[in-house]
Amino acid sequence: GAVVSQHPSWVICKSGTSVKIECRSLDFQATTMFWYRQFPKQSLMLMATSNEGSKATYEQGVEKDKFLINHASLTLSTLTVTSAHPEDSSFYICSARGTYYSNQPQHFGDGTRLSIL
Amino acid sequence: TQLLEQSPQFLSIQEGENLTVYCNSSSVFSSLQWYRQEPGEGPVLLVTVVTGGEVKKLKRLTFQFGDARKDSSLHITAAQPGDTGLYLCAGAVTGFQKLVFGTGTRLLVSP
Numbered sequence: 001g002a003v004v005s006q007h008p009s010w011v012i013c014k015s016g017t018s019v020k021i022e023c024r025s026l027d028f029q030a031t032t033m034f035w036y037r038q039f040p041k042q043s044l045m046l047m048a049t050s051n052e053g054s055k056a057t058y059e060q061g062v063e064k065d066k067f068l069i070n071h072a073s074l075t076l077s078t079l080t081v082t083s084a085h086p087e088d089s090s091f092y093i094c095s096a097r098g099t100y101y102s103n104q105p106q107h108f109g110d111g112t113r114l115s116i117l
Numbered sequence: 118t119q120l121l122e123q124s125p126q127f128l129s130i131q132e133g134e135n136l137t138v139y140c141n142s143s144s145v146f147s148s149l150q151w152y153r154q155e156p157g158e159g160p161v162l163l164v165t166v167v168t169g170g171e172v173k174k175l176k177r178l179t180f181q182f183g184d185a186r187k188d189s190s191l192h193i194t195a196a197q198p199g200d201t202g203l204y205l206c207a208g209a210v211t212g213f214q215k216l217v218f219g220t221g222t223r224l225l226v227s228p
Contacts, residue, residue: 006159032214043205043221044160049214093159102209102216103148103167108159 001027004096006109014117015086021079021112023094029074030096034106035067038091050077051100084116120144121208121219129225130196138191138204138222146208149182149189150216154203196226 003026011019023033032051036044050056050071058064066088068080077096081088091113095106121142130136140149148167152160164173166182166189173180177200179192189206206219 004159034215041203041223043203044218046215046218051214095159100214102211102214103165105150105162105165106216108152108161110159111157113157 002107004107004109010113012115019081023077025096032097033077034095036093086116123219123222127223140189140206147211148209150207152205
């Protein structure tokens with residue numbers, strides 16, 4: 001149980017393109033979803049927290065207009081990287097949780113490797 | 118701002134050796150989770166510890182939560198190549214939805 005599917009797993013696109021990444025909870029309702037960015041050989045860096053039906057809460061230093069997050073249903077959240085540039089290349093990972101409580105575990109997708117040429 | 122420092126950052130050992138990874142903070146956490154991440158994949162939860170002083174065992178892995186709930190350790194006995202990966206501790210803070218992730222420990226176990 002508690003499966004999170006992230007799509008696509010790998011995307012390569014030209015600079016200036018907008019890219020959408022989907023995160024789906026397949027067998028539970030995700031009250032809260034998180035989006036992370038991970039640089040090579042480093043830990044996870046939280047970008048934003050989103051609760052279903054509400055606006056996402058972005059971490060300090062993350063550009064809201066650059067990284068658009070939508071959490072319109074209890075099973076789907078999307079991250080859109082607008083006008084992507086090479087510096088946006090990274091590994092993006094989503095996670096989902098069935099409750100608001102941080103004591104409960106997050107279930108992670110397998111990540112999306114984004115390469116901007 | 119809560120911070121979780123893990124040590125060591127990187128550990129390369131031979132199969133059969135024992136090791137301990139530490140996760141330290143000056144902040145108190147209501148619970149602490151340990152995850153393992155393999156290259157190209159998302160982290161997978163190993164364990165959650167909730168009570169100060171709590172010890173949990175998962176086969177060859179032993180997890181301990183500090184008495185003051187500010188630190189934790191992961192001990193692996195007789196490491197195997199399959200234990201290779203990035204180990205992340207993550208602390209939960211009452212009243213906050215997000216987890217505070219540690220700096221990570223990369224473990225490489227060679228045959």
